[in-house]
Structure formats: C-alpha cells, structure tokens
Ligand SMILES: Cc1cc2nc3c(=O)[nH]c(=O)nc-3n(C[C@H](O)[C@H](O)[C@H](O)COP(=O)(O)OP(=O)(O)OC[C@H]3O[C@@H](n4cnc5c(N)ncnc54)[C@H](O)[C@@H]3O)c2cc1C
Ligand SMILES: Cc1cc2nc3c(=O)[nH]c(=O)nc-3n(C[C@H](O)[C@H](O)[C@H](O)COP(=O)(O)O)c2cc1C
C-alpha cells in the first residue's frame with residue numbers, strides 16, 4: 052500500500068491533505084472535527100493583530116455558481132480574517148496542537164505592513180508550538196482596502212520585506228500565501244524567495260462578482276441592496292491555480308521552492324494534479340465547506356489506490372513529475388498530428404460534436420450517412436482541435452488519435468514528419484532562427 | 492415467437508432451446524462505466540445519509556459512490572466490503588426499493604432514487620473480476636470457532652472471524668456452500684455461478700475450512716462441537732417448510748416451492764426441467780414470486796399465485812409483484828387452498844375458498860371455486876428444522892440478543908434461523924458479522 056505521509060518544509064503530516072485557512076479552521080471545534088475525520092493538517096484561519104477583532108457583515112457573505120443538478124462549481128466570499136479574539140485563537144491553537152501532535156498545525160497571519168506589528172505577533176504564535184506560519188498576502192476584499200492581504204501580495208517589494216521580518220523574528224517555517232490577483236505570479240514568488248521564505252502557497256481567492264440580482268440590480272451576495280467583489284474559489288478556480296503553481300515550479304528563479312497547492316481541490320485526482328505540477332501538498336477549503344470533512348476519506352483512498360496502480364510508493368515518487376512537460380507554446384511540436392475518432396458503439400448520437408465543429412470549427416464531422424443520423428470525423432477536414440472531445444457528453448466516446456510518423460495527414464496531404472519541429476524554426480515565423488531546444 | 496410447448500401435464504422442454512438462456516439472463520443488466528458515472532453524479536453525498544442508515548449492514552453509501560465518481564471503483568469496493576463481504580450478492584438480491592433506495596433523498600426530491608444497488612454491483616464486480624482482496628488476517632489467535640451453515644450469515648461470520656485471526660470450520664449439510672444464495676435466490680438475480688465465485692472470494696482470506704454434507708443433529712451434536720471449539724455460530728437458516736394442511740398435498744405434482752427452486756438452481760440444462768402447463772403457487776412472499784416467475788420463464792402457459800390476504804399484506808415487495816405481473820403471472824388475493832384435486836394420484840386442480848377479514852380475523856367465506864392445474868407449489872413459509880439443540884427458541888427461531896448471543900454463553904446465532912431482522916440476505920450478513928465481533932470480544936476477555 053502506498054505511503055502518503057507528507058513532509059512539507061519539515062512539517063510532518065500523515066497525509067498531504069491540509070485544510071486551507073478559512074472558516075473550516077476558524078476554531079478548535081472545527082479543527083478537532085477535521086482531524087477526527089482524517090485531515091493531515093490545517094492552516095488556522097488568519098489571525099490579525101491584538102485588539103478589537105475585525106467584524107464581518109451580518110448578512111450573506113457567500114455566493115456561488117452551479118452546474119447541472121445544482122452542483123456547486125464556483126464559490127465566492129466577502130468574509131474577512133478571523134473575527135474572534137487573538138488570545139482565544141492562540142489558546143485554542145496551543146491546545147489543539149498538543150492534542151494532535153502528529154497533525155500539521157500552521158497559523159495564518161495578517162497584520163499591518165509595519166515591522167512592529169509583525170514583531171509583536173510572531174512570538175505569540177511561536178509560543179503555541181504550532182508547526183509554522185503562513186503569511187496571508189492574498190485576501191482580495193475588505194482587508195486589502197486596509198492595506199493588507201492582496202494589497203501587500205500585489206507589491207513584490209512588500210512581500211519580500213515582510214517575509215524577511217518573519218524570518219528574522221521567528222524560528223518557524225514561513226509559508227508565503229500568494230494572491231492570484233496579479234499579472235505575473237512569478238514576481239511575488241521570487242520576492243518571497245528573496246526574502247527567505249521556506250515555501251509559497253497558492254492561490255488565495257480571485258476577485259469576482261458571481262452573479263447579479265436582477266430585481267435588486269445589485270451584485271450578490273447582497274447586503275442591504277449593495278454588494279462588493281468577493282474572493283472566488285472552488286472547482287472553477289482550479290485551472291487558474293494549476294497554471295500559477297506550474298509557473299512557479301518551472302521558473303528558474305524559484306525552481307525547487309516548496310509549494311503548497313490550493314484552489315478547487317475536491318477529489319484525490321485534483322490533489323494528484325497539483326502535486327504532479329510541483330506542489331508538495333495541497334490545501335482545501337471550498338470542497339470541505341460544500342461536502343463536509345468526510346470527503347478526505349475519498350481523497351486518501353483514491354490517492355493511495357492510484358499510487359498503487361501506478362507503482363508510486365511515496366509522494367516523492369510523483370511530485371513534480373509533470374513540471375518538465377510544462378513548456379512555452381513556441382516549443383510545442385508542430386509535427387505532431389492528431390485526428391478525432393468517434394467510437395460508434397459509445398456514441399449516443401446527440402449531434403453536439405457535429406454542431407460544434409460545423410458552426411464554430413472546421414466542418415469535420417458528418418451528420419448522416421446513407422440517410423441516417425450518423426456522426427463521424429472526416430480526417431481530411433479535422434485539425435485535431437479537441438473541441439468535439441470536450442463537448443461530447445459520453446466519456447471516452449471521442450478520442451484523439453496521434454498519426455504515426457510516416458502516415459499521410461489527409462487534411463494537409465503531407466506525410467507526418469518523425470522529427471520534432473517547433474515555431475522557432477518554422478518557415479512562417481519571420482523571426483525563425485536556428486532550432487532552440489525547450490528549457491528543461 | 493409463437494405459442495408453443497402446450498403439452499398438457501408436467502413436461503420438460505416447453506421452450507425453444509435458445510429461449511432458456513434469454514429468459515434466465517440477468518434481471519438488471521450491470522451498469523457500464525458511462526452509466527455508472529452518470530448515476531454516481533446524482534448522489535448528493537448526504538450527511539448521516541438516510542440510505543446508509545436504511546442498509547442493515549450500514550455500508551457507507553455516499554463514500555463508495557463518491558469513490559466511483561472519482562474513478563476509484565476499487566476503493567469503492569473496499570468501502571462496501573468493509574461492512575458487507577457479501578456486497579456483491581446483496582447488490583443483486585437486496586430489495587433496495589424497501590431498503591437503501593427507498594430512503595434515498597432523491598426519492599423524496601423527485602421519486603427517482605440513486606440506483607445504489609446497481610452502483611454497488613459496479614464496484615464489487617470490478618474488484619471481484621480483478622480478484623482484488625482487501626483484507627488480511629490478523630496474527631493467529633489460536634482460537635477455533637465452528638460455524639454451522641455456509642449461507643450468508645455463516646460466511647459473513649466466518650470471514651470476520653478469520654480476519655480477526657481465528658481459525659474457522661464451517662459445516663454445511665449441502666454439497667455446495669452458499670446457502671440460499673446457491674439454492675434459493677431466483678436464478679435471474681444471480682446467474683453465471685456467481686454464488687460459488689463469491690464463496691471463493693470470501694474464503695480466499697484464509698483460515699476458513701468448509702466441510703460440506705455434515706449436518707448438525709445428524710452427524711454431530713452441539714455439545715460435541717462445543718467440546719472441540721472455543722465457540723459456535725449457528726447460521727443454518729430455515730430448513731423446514733410449512734405444510735398446507737390441505738387434502739392431496741402429497742399428490743404427484745404438488746411440491747415445495749423451495750425444492751423446485753433448488754432443483755432449478757442446480758440444473759445445468761433447464762430444458763430438461765419439467766414444468767406444468769398450468770401452475771398454481773400458494774403463498775405471497777418472495778419465494779412464491781420467485782417460484783411463479785421461474786415457472787413462467789420455464790414455459791408454463793398459466794401461472795397463478797394464490798394468497799389468502801390482500802395485496803397490501805403480501806411479503807413480496809411492490810417491485811417483486813410488478814415483476815411477476817410483467818412476466819404474465821396472475822396474482823389472486825383473498826383465496827385459500829382447501830383441497831388439491833387429483834386423478835390417479837396426479838394433480839388436476841385446486842379447490843380454493845374465498846377469504847375475508849372478520850373482526851380482524853381471517854376467515855373462509857364458505858364460497859369456493861376450482862382452478863384446473865397440473866402443478867401446485869407450496870410457498871407458505873419456512874421453519875426452523877432443528878429443535879435448537881438445547882439453545883432457547885422464541886417464536887420458532889433461535890432467540891438472540893442484539894449481539895447475536897444465544898442462551899448458551901458459548902453459542903451465537905444469526906440469519907434466518909435467529910430472531911430479529913427480516914429474512915433477507917443482507918440481514919443475515921449483518922447478523923453474522925456482528926456475531927463475529929461479539930465472539931471476538933468474548934474470546935479476548937476470556
Ligand atoms: C426462494 C427464496 C428467494 C429469496 N430471495 C431473496 C432475495 O431476492 N433477496 C433477499 O435479500 N433475500 C431473499 N431470500 C431470503 C434469503 O435467501 C435468506 O434470508 C438468507 O439466505 C438467509 O441466510 P442464512 O445464512 O441465515 O441461511 P441460508 O441461506 O438458508 O443458509 C443456511 C445454510 O445452513 C445449512 N444448514 C441448514 N441446516 C443445517 C444443519 N443442521 N447442519 C449443517 N448445515 C445446515 C444449509 O445447507 C444452508 O447452506 C430468499 C429466500 C428464498 C427461500
Ligand atoms: C469563506 C472563505 C474564507 C477565507 N478566508 C481566508 C483567510 O482568512 N485566510 C486565507 O489565507 N485564505 C482565506 N480563504 C481562501 C482559502 O484559504 C483558499 O485559498 C481558497 O478558498 C482556494 O481554495 P478552494 O478552492 O479549495 O476553496 C478563504 C476562503 C473562503 C471561501
């Protein structure tokens with residue numbers, strides 16, 4: 052049986068599934084329940100500085116979008132950091148860590164961007180004997196209006212500065228949590244690294260308005276007729292998070308910087324994908340908020356089952372394995388040719404592949420044969436774009452088949468070249484020079 | 492296909508040769524991958540799931556369905572087998588419409604429950620086809636336990652005991668293990684020798700020896716077993732059948748439905764099985780339905796089920812009644828057999844009396860009528876075949892507490908032969924499993 056014990060910057064946990072800093076980790080009550088359910092670790096809900104805690108709105112703070120059958124796809128919130136007193140949180144953290152020595156307990160912190168504020172809170176957190184700290188540079192609403200959260204995360208110089216203070220005034224491992232609300236996530240990641248961070252975690256939530264109440268003419272969630280942008284997360288945010296994780300994992304400046312992957316993790320498969328792209332573990336918020344803590348059982352069983360099937364004995368055996376295959380567009384092999392193929396036994400003849408291709412792509416799928424409804428790919432028109440695969444309601448009904456070198460591409464009437472050739476050398480490229488190999 | 496096989500009397504080969512295989516194939520086709528994924532997506536992953544609470548073995552249904560939906564069918568199978576090592580058989584034979592699926596919240600929402608039984612079959616089939624074993628034996632305890640009866644109760648008990656490191660010997664009176672899974676359940680629910688495959692899958696854990704054709708009460712006694720073993724589990728089902736107490740019930744052509752079904756289940760060529768042109772089945776339970784439906788499938792022209800009370804009193808579920816009706820079985824309520832009519836020792840018909848409830852008591856009305864037929868099957872309930880071998884009996888069954896303990900501190904019992912629970916495969920599994928836990932606790936503390 053695969054061993055899924057996790058060691059993230061020296062913080063050990065029985066599995067790589069941590070709960071992200073959010074409502075599921077706001078109190079000892081929740082965290083104890085999470086540990087009972089099997090979660091490997093938690094990042095405690097973000098603590099603020101001593102004094103009167105922040106206040107939350109007293110009306111709806113969450114919004115959502117749904118797919119078929121009202122399955123929640125995207126989630127949005129306008130909640131702030133913890134609204135409980137610092138002292139109570141610290142006491143609870145200390146007690147929980149004592150009760151659960153084998154689980155990871157990391158404390159998320161967000162205080163004003165001043166050296167004294169950080170200098171004041173760090174020893175208090177250290178005193179709890181928590182395993183590490185996470186710097187919340189990501190909260191995109193409310194806190195950022197006060198110069199914290201994303202307002203810090205969006206300025207690499209501030210990121211570097213605060214990380215440096217934390218390393219200076221604390222012996223705890225520092226995880227820097229990044230905001231996706233930037234144009235290039237590598238810049239704050241590099242800054243965090245320069246400041247001496249032990250790891251980065253990402254993503255925090257994305258600026259968003261999920262929906263508009265067309266009667267009230269106000270964004271939702273609506274507070275007394277008004278709304279504000281909130282932080283977007285959940286399954287729909289996963290692709291954005293995966294990309295950002297991969298960018299940091301393959302950036303020569305941050306290569307090998309440990310990453311805690313966050314954003315839409317809902318099943319074991321999501322976790323495996325983040326880890327393949329270089330995340331050392333994952334954090335989960337929305338999925339736990341939607342289905343409860345029990346989902347971790349599926350994640351553990353699924354990850355182990357998949358690792359056994361693939362022959363991966365430990366997490367290290369596959370972590371980062373996909374990073375080397377993330378490249379720039381210009382290095383993709385233009386001599387690789389695929390054609391869509393419809394499995395006629397699986398096809399239920401809905402016609403969606405046809406209309407998608409006919410109306411919006413390359414007119415490469417028939418709609419009838421001998422006067423009967425029939426959907427088949429015409430190899431002489433198919434550009435291999437994958438649109439039909441994505442719109443077909445039946446899994447594995449349409450597959451993309453690569454033409455072997457030497458075979459004739461019916462569309463271009465060219466024989467498939469066995470050699471790798473990319474845009475950098477393509478004759479149509481005005482800037483084409485001699486061949487450049489992709490960066491490893 | 493035209494009308495055929497209209498030979499009078501009881502005769503074999505009423506159907507064209509290929510018709511048998513078609514008639515006795517899987518009642519519900521298994522789900523393909525696409526169907527399973529679509530169905531799994533319908534599950535809401537309910538909290539404290541009502542479906543799970545309605546399952547006598549308390550399988551974690553939301554978890555296993557979620558595992559299916561994430562492409563982890565083997566993990567789903569493990570979740571199922573943890574609670575119910577006969578999860579494969581239960582997926583086929585459970586009256587889900589009265590258990591998990593009746594409780595499913597989507598029944599409440601739109602009258603269409605998640606098809607839990609079929610999803611369970613999808614997962615367990617995957618594991619059994621790959622012969623994937625999930626459980627290993629604990630370090631040997633040196634304790635020996637005798638299990639009487641290799642039906643669902645005995646097998647579930649034996650597996651759990653073996654898991655805990657005990658050595659188990661299972662004695663069964665029949666030549667094959669499986670109990671009613673092998674000899675009773677309708678063949679279209681468990682075709683292709685599934686019962687024996689399941690026995691092999693269960694015993695593969697090791698530490699279980701099955702000894703066939705050894706009957707408690709004939710070949711050995713309970714005190715003898717207690718001499719040789721640390722504890723005993725009784726799971727011998729209900730071996731006896733109730734009599735009709737009507738004249739002529741021993742005539743040629745009158746038989747017990749369970750014997751007819753056992754014969755059918757053991758036949759390797761259904762075209763050699765004789766069946767009446769007109770068959771009457773007496774009873775209103777699952778056995779009666781199974782006998783009636785399978786008579787019809789064997790080519791009987793007319794099959795009539797006669798039940799002495801109303802539709803609402805029948806033990807057969809709504810689904811089973813509909814199944815019978817869809818196969819062309821006629822169900823008659825409020826009639827009771829008076830006399831089996833014979834000619835030259837052979838059944839020619841049955842005389843029935845109308846019944847009614849008077850002051851809460853079932854009574855004959857005095858009016859009678861006759862149904863001509865060549866075969867009469869009795870399916871009016873099974874009984875305990877032993878006197879209990881010294882353990883206390885209550886209401887015709889071995890009395891047990893909630894852990895399966897009998898009046899003898901070293902003897903446990905479960906399944907159809909014991910009190911508590913309905914006579915279903917899944918309850919037998921639950922009781923067998925729980926008794927194994929109780930036995931283990933007892934042996935640890937002893
Ligand atoms: C025709 C029919 C159809 C059914 N259909 C369904 C269905 O679709 N779904 C469902 O859930 N349930 C169904 N049931 C009920 C279900 O089969 C039983 O509830 C279940 O098999 C009980 O399991 P058990 O282990 O207690 O007993 P059994 O399955 O009866 O097994 C008892 C075993 O003990 C052996 N035995 C008996 N006496 C002795 C002895 N003295 N010494 C040694 N061995 C002995 C027998 O040979 C047998 O192998 C049906 C029952 C019948 C009769
Ligand atoms: C209601 C809510 C509150 C959150 N609060 C915090 C917070 O206090 N600190 C923080 O670092 N992230 C916070 N987050 C962001 C999450 O930790 C996480 O980064 C984000 O939700 C993406 O993960 P997910 O898709 O699994 O939800 C919050 C998210 C939600 C939904």
Ligand code: SF4
Nearest residue numbers: 109110111112113340
């Ligand atoms: S989830 Fe709980 S706290 Fe929130 S609105 Fe519903 S009942 Fe109230």
Ligand code: SF4
Nearest residue numbers: 398399401402404443
């Ligand atoms: S979309 Fe898929 S199922 Fe529908 S017609 Fe095309 S291939 Fe067939």
Ligand code: SF4
Nearest residue numbers: 534535537542595596
């Ligand atoms: S009750 Fe229905 S929807 Fe809910 S967990 Fe069970 S099967 Fe799924």
